Amino acid sequence: MKTFLRVFGNIYPCWFCAKDFRQYMEKDKPKVRTQEEFGKWLCDAHNEVNEKLGKKKFDCNLWKERWKDGWKDGRCD
Numbered sequence: 001m002k003t004f005l006r007v008f009g010n011i012y013p014c015w016f017c018a019k020d021f022r023q024y025m026e027k028d029k030p031k032v033r034t035q036e037e038f039g040k041w042l043c044d045a046h047n048e049v050n051e052k053l054g055k056k057k058f059d060c061n062l063w064k065e066r067w068k069d070g071w072k073d074g075r076c077d
Contacts, residue, residue: 001032017049024048039063 009025012018024045031041043060050057058066065071 001038002030005030020049020052021045039068043067 005025009018009022012021028041028044031037040060040063043058043063047057047060
């Protein structure tokens, strides 16, 4: 997974975003020992972008519902 993230940070189409992601990974090394740990790390990375864009932070305790299992109430956001 660490190799994938390193490659992803080099090939992401938006060069500015790719550079930002690489810098984030230097500051906060990817946590990949478990799915839970990785999901929360990825959510934290997502929230870093949200913060820069002036968007609301997402509750990372809900990462599985949003990105893995789907919302319990069936919504699609």
